Amino acid sequence: IVYLDYNATAPIRPEALAATTTALRTVGNASSAHGPGQEAAYAVDRARAQVATLLGCAANELIFTSGATEANNLAIRSAAGPGCDLVVSAVEHPAVSEAAAEVAAHAGGTVHTIGVYRDGTLRLDELEEALSARPALVSIMAANNETGVLNDLDLVVKLSHEAGTLVHSDATQLVGRLPIDLRKLQLDALSLSGHKFGAPQGVGGLFVRRDTALAIRPLAYGGGHERGQRPGTLNVPGIVGLGAAADAAACHLDQEMVRVRLLRDRFETAVMTALPGTRRNGHPDLRLPGVSSLTFDGLPADAVLAAMPALAASEGSACSSGALEPSRVLLAMGLTRDEADCTIRFSLGYATTTVDIDDAAHHVIDAARRVRAALYPNTT
Numbered sequence: 001i002v003y004l005d006y007n008a009t010a011p012i013r014p015e016a017l018a019a020t021t022t023a024l025r026t027v028g029n030a031s032s033a034h035g036p037g038q039e040a041a042y043a044v045d046r047a048r049a050q051v052a053t054l055l056g057c058a059a060n061e062l063i064f065t066s067g068a069t070e071a072n073n074l075a076i077r078s079a080a081g082p083g084c085d086l087v088v089s090a091v092e093h094p095a096v097s098e099a100a101a102e103v104a105a106h107a108g109g110t111v112h113t114i115g116v117y118r119d120g121t122l123r124l125d126e127l128e129e130a131l132s133a134r135p136a137l138v139s140i141m142a143a144n145n146e147t148g149v150l151n152d153l154d155l156v157v158k159l160s161h162e163a164g165t166l167v168h169s170d171a172t173q174l175v176g177r178l179p180i181d182l183r184k185l186q187l188d189a190l191s192l193s194g195h196k197f198g199a200p201q202g203v204g205g206l207f208v209r210r211d212t213a214l215a216i217r218p219l220a221y222g223g224g225h226e227r228g229q230r231p232g233t234l235n236v237p238g239i240v241g242l243g244a245a246a247d248a249a250a251c252h253l254d255q256e257m258v259r260v261r262l263l264r265d266r267f268e269t270a271v272m273t274a275l276p277g278t279r280r281n282g283h284p285d286l287r288l289p290g291v292s293s294l295t296f297d298g299l300p301a302d303a304v305l306a307a308m309p310a311l312a313a314s315e316g317s318a319c320s321s322g323a324l325e326p327s328r329v330l331l332a333m334g335l336t337r338d339e340a341d342c343t344i345r346f347s348l349g350y351a352t353t354t355v356d357i358d359d360a361a362h363h364v365i366d367a368a369r370r371v372r373a374a375l376y377p378n379t380t
């Protein structure tokens with residue numbers, strides 16, 4: 001099977017697999033004072049330094065979590081006080097939009113939702129307007145999971161800080177795929193998830209700037225781990241896998257970025273040339289190198305995906321409460337419901353090869369032609 005669903009989860013990197021396997025075979029609770037415990041604590045410290053290097057932050061600015069969902073909730077819940085307003089974009093992952101809605105409802109505040117343009121980029125005019133309500137937190141994603149569109153976080157931080165508002169970013173889809181330097185980018189907090197860049201599933205982190213006014217309040221109580229900010233026995237095998245994946249990603253980032261972008265462009269050219277009427281979603285340049293969101297004119301995504309079982313990609317729709325809902329992201333960009341229903345997200349990454357891409361293009365072209373012939377038999 002050709003795997004083009006890296007935005008859902010990436011294959012584990014060999015370095016991460018080796019580190020995690022070693023840790024799984026080793027006994028030791030990182031909180032224990034004896035030798036095995038201290039070995040585990042040392043392995044965690046090393047991983048913390050590796051992730052910090054990838055992000056350009058200090059090791060003690062990181063809190064390990066179970067992933068980005070928890071990290072997003074931790075940041076958003078910590079920022080909220082009574083009556084506070086929050087600002088998010090219309091294309092956030094539910095781990096941000098639903099957390100913000102829940103937190104604001106409890107706090108008696110309002111969530112301001114910033115729209116996007118047709119190309120998926122943020123409406124900065126709406127952000128400026130929302131900032132005049134003096135919200136407690138702005139949470140804007142670094143890169144969109146469905147389209148790969150990148151936000152100008154420098155500008156978001158500048159505008160928000162000028163208005164006296166803290167800024168968090170869900171950088172789940174960007175970390176490990178594009179460079180980031182938190183010494184320059186003055187975010188107050190940032191979420192990341194290991195399984196999007198080759199660590200095991202179920203581990204991630206929240207960066208919290210040392211001198212930020214954002215005071216972390218734990219989601220759970222019961223221990224002093226992670227300086228009391230995230231109690232619970234540390235997931236040592238996951239954390240060392242995260243560290244190893246961060247290290248490998250940092251080492252190869254420059255080459256991987258270029259290689260993956262070329263492969264993505266090769267895929268898009270092949271598919272869009274062979275299938276007239278196929279449209280690409282999202283800003284042509286301001287997007288992740290490995291993401292391609294394509295709308296196949298008149299061809300439902302579920303039918304095309306079912307016609308190519310040898311290719312793993314993802315529909316532009318989310319299955320919620322048993323019903324297929326059109327993608328909120330694509331609708332926010334102004335696509336019609338029909339267009340959203342005919343959209344497939346292809347996402348590739350560090351292990352994708354040219355052979356994969358040529359096979360994938362072949363599968364897509366063949367499947368789309370067969371679906372078209374079945375649905376519109378009288379057209380040529």
Ligand code: PLP
Pocket residue numbers: 007008066067068069070093095141143144145170172173192193194203204
């Ligand atoms: N945020 C974004 C943008 C994502 O794409 C995802 C994963 O799909 C998440 C958050 C959730 O991450 P995790 O699986 O680590 O909880």
